[in-house]
Amino acid sequence: MALKIVITGGAGFLGSSLARELLKRGTAAGPDGKPTEIRELMLVDLVPATVQDPRVRSVVVKELSRSALGAAFGRDTDSVFHLAAVVSAGAEADFDLGMTVNLDGIRNVLETCRTLPRPPRLVFTSSIAAFGGQLPAVVPDGQAVTPTNSYGAQKAIGELLVADFARKGFIDGRALRLPTIVVRPGRPNKAASSFASGIIREPLGGEDAICPISRETKIWILSPRRAVVALMTTHDLPAAAWGPRAALNLNGLTVTVGEMAASLARVAGAKVAARIKWQPDAALQTIVGGWPGEFDTQRARALGFTPDADMDAIIRAHIEDHLPGGVR
Amino acid sequence: MALKIVITGGAGFLGSSLARELLKRGTAAGPDGKPTEIRELMLVDLVPATVQDPRVRSVVVKELSRSALGAAFGRDTDSVFHLAAVVSAGAEADFDLGMTVNLDGIRNVLETCRTLPRPPRLVFTSSIAAFGGQLPAVVPDGQAVTPTNSYGAQKAIGELLVADFARKGFIDGRALRLPTIVVRPGRPNKAASSFASGIIREPLGGEDAICPISRETKIWILSPRRAVVALMTTHDLPAAAWGPRAALNLNGLTVTVGEMAASLARVAGAKVAARIKWQPDAALQTIVGGWPGEFDTQRARALGFTPDADMDAIIRAHIEDHLPGGVR
Incomplete structure (x- = not known):
């Protein structure tokens, strides 16, 4: 069969x-x-x-x-x-x-x-x-x-x-x-979490990206x-x-939005990271800030699930999978 | 209005x-x-x-x-x-x-x-x-x-x-x-918790009641x-x-099934309590034993909800409300 x-x-x-x-x-x-x-x-x-x-x-x-x-x-x-x-x-x-x-x-x-x-x-x-x-x-x-x-x-x-x-x-x-899945390829969508991919994806593609969420906000990503x-x-x-x-x-990785930006600078350079424009949005901050940023995922670990190594690895994988011509 | x-x-x-x-x-x-x-x-x-x-x-x-x-x-x-x-x-x-x-x-x-x-x-x-x-x-x-x-x-x-x-x-x-609401008036129903009222109600009304649940089992009642x-x-x-x-x-009272029977004996006499016939039922024991018997209901207390004083008071209230002719 x-x-x-x-x-x-x-x-x-x-x-x-x-x-x-x-x-x-x-x-x-x-x-x-x-x-x-x-x-x-x-x-x-x-x-x-x-x-x-x-x-x-x-x-x-x-x-x-x-x-x-x-x-x-x-x-x-x-x-x-x-x-x-x-x-x-x-x-x-x-x-x-x-x-x-x-x-x-x-x-x-x-x-x-x-x-x-x-x-x-x-x-x-x-x-x-x-x-x-x-x-x-x-x-x-x-x-x-x-x-x-x-x-x-x-x-x-x-x-x-x-x-x-x-x-x-x-x-x-x-x-x-x-x-929250980061980095999603493609264009922004209507999810409140859309920024989390956008602030990595758009700068790598040569475009500015608005970050409506504060640097200190913890998010839980995969x-x-x-x-x-x-x-x-x-x-x-x-x-x-x-x-x-x-x-x-599911077990993920806890990162702050500021750490994501720092990781982008490490992997792709300060010029790329500077394409993130910080424009706080109170409504989105309330939604995203209300999501938990850290979990104790004992059950997922026991079942053999493993999260990403770190933010740098996530960004490098995105470049490999979606930017065959490299960073712009 | x-x-x-x-x-x-x-x-x-x-x-x-x-x-x-x-x-x-x-x-x-x-x-x-x-x-x-x-x-x-x-x-x-x-x-x-x-x-x-x-x-x-x-x-x-x-x-x-x-x-x-x-x-x-x-x-x-x-x-x-x-x-x-x-x-x-x-x-x-x-x-x-x-x-x-x-x-x-x-x-x-x-x-x-x-x-x-x-x-x-x-x-x-x-x-x-x-x-x-x-x-x-x-x-x-x-x-x-x-x-x-x-x-x-x-x-x-x-x-x-x-x-x-x-x-x-x-x-x-x-x-x-x-x-679990105890003592429900009327007849037994299809709820797995039906016994909890039955072992009080039926003996008070002069009938035998089968208790399919062990004496040690804790239940959470109101x-x-x-x-x-x-x-x-x-x-x-x-x-x-x-x-x-x-x-x-909601805040309730934690009692064991055995304590309920003892309370019935105190309030209505040993003869009445002897009408409880203990016949363990493994399937029902699994269901009822799987329900939590004790809660920490901080929120309900803070909102001003109060549970019953004790099992004796619950039985006395049932007699007042539903047995105008008294216990048989």
Whole structure:
């Protein structure tokens, strides 16, 4: 047998990166837990997927409805990575859209999984946006979620649904709370965390970048490379190792925004780092400053997840992966 | 002005008790926070309400759909107590029914509240069933929920929805995690906690009661009287006092099952207590033993909530309220 894997949000940045790595590796854990050949990688999104490979099938859907998902999953889906989401500022600006995509979306994915002849593996990406407000300086694994935006609330609800569908045996489910992904390639998006990639990416590309957040603000980050590894590791871990608590605080790196700028100067030079323009934005500062900047991720470490070495390594990896012509 | 208050589950035991107390008091906090006359008490349920009063309107609905709720709420609802639910063993036996009533139910209540001209007060009853599995011996206020049954998962999801709808300003919402209510009047129900009332109620009424749970098991309880006071207090507290964390671990009393039996012997005599028949049930023991038996409820105490004095007082109150002819 060989695997059929579905990635929702498969045309997005993280979905595309994950697809490329899965295709490169060629295998993932099968129903018996052993590395099994990937036969088909179905990339479900609002727009056509860009990853090219004979094993890839791009499926364009208008919405994450049960009928659209049912048609895409068919009867033979073995694994699902559910990445499709409306990001934080987007879900905050359009409440109903966030509820539809982020809440009904995961519920419809779960109900569709439940109709399959064999409970599939499901990896659900949640976020540290599940946390906000008054929190311990270092957030432990057992900390209650306290979302202070709708995106975080919808992700936290998704985690509970994944856990309960898994407990019922409808799926083999795992939810992963990703740190802020830095450096995202491409253009800024509506996420409140968009600046964190922008202040590295734009200066490296020869453009100025506005930093609306103070130098002292701690953020909890993970590189795209490590995020993809974490997604694949989460998928492949045995259900018994994962345990009953579906949502995992993934281990990241704590850096201040000022340290990120200093790292950029070290790796790419002071001239590049000077392209960061510091323009405080009180509203964004409140949102980003409300996210926890440091976690004690005992469970993630015990499961074998590893964070990035340091900020310099993250920036060097971004240059390698996305700036073939070097820094401008 | 005078208030229109809706109670979903208004024909149930807790809904009826709450209705009677609200009618007796005659007032509740109005939009300005001041005690305001109750003009109409609408009791929404699957069956007609039993509470008789000129201010009561009984509304029978087939389901908690938006259309049914919209018709019941009208445009002039000031406050909603959302108590309607499928209990723990019921939601476990029929997953889809639990999702529909316990999850879609609160969502439809919230969306209906959102259509009102003024954001209503909403009190949502959640439960300590939101907790399960490996927990600290004494559960603190900031403990992450870890439901180990679908009822608990659905309640925990409801809490997150209430918090986010409140944060958005669609409602003035509060969620209350009730301890196990002891002594419930009436007959046993499908809740795994049903024994906790049964081992007091049935012996007092002259019947034997099976206790499937071991004497050493700690449970976290609250009397019906104090539950009703807590619901009214929750409703009346200013939003600023409640704060952004919607779900409150209400303070209860920690007792072992053995202490409950000893209390029954003290209050009603050894002959009555001998009607408890100890017949361990491993499946029920696993469920009930998985619930936390002790909490550190700093937040509830600071907000002015008070638990029952002791088990003896709980039993005496039950006799007063429900056994006018005395113990048999």
